[in-house]
Amino acid sequence: GNSVTQMEGPVTLSEEAFLTINCTYTATGYPSLFWYVQYPGEGLQLLLKATKADDKGSNKGFEATYRKETTSFHLEKGSVQVSDSAVYFCALSDPSSGGSYIPTFGRGTSLIVHP
């Protein structure tokens, strides 16, 4: 079956530090990959996505590249801000999963950014 593994948190950084949150996946087909962000007290919202190998998704200074050879989709940001403090979820949606619309989520990684 499909699975998503992301690094355990919390990740604690100082403002303006470089961020990497690792995400690796297993899938039977050619999935679309997503990063969602959840701010305190809110629902998840899409941060960025990539639909095929070597695609780079980007938004709000965050980037992630779909690496088929390493089955990875690591999230990066060059300079984090306090307002980036949130929980980040890596997810995949695999159209080859028997027509299923059910995505697979990682456990989430909490990011805490200190001033």
Add this chain to the structure above:
Amino acid sequence: DAEITQSPRHKITETGRQVTLACHQTWNHNNMFWYRQDLGHGLRLIHYSYGVQDTNKGEVSDGYSVSRSNTEDLPLTLESAASSQTSVYFCASVRDIGSEQYFGPGTRLTVT
């Protein structure tokens, strides 16, 4: 703008009571989902629906039910609330396979 809403946002109920959480979306998506989120467990799928009159069980469906009488709404019912069902519940919808999900703001349910 299209959106997905949940009500109530907070609910406190007693063990054994029936509780219904509402989810309403104006995206006109056929596919809707209910998740619960608990510390240490991430998101867990409770039930999902691919269209009117269609409902399916997810990985943690025991004690929960859903009904789908129209495209916009997927209410989640806890038949007899238990303390183990204290959680934050999220509703979501998706347009197509491979597309992103749109989440509601969540309902925090406490069962005392």
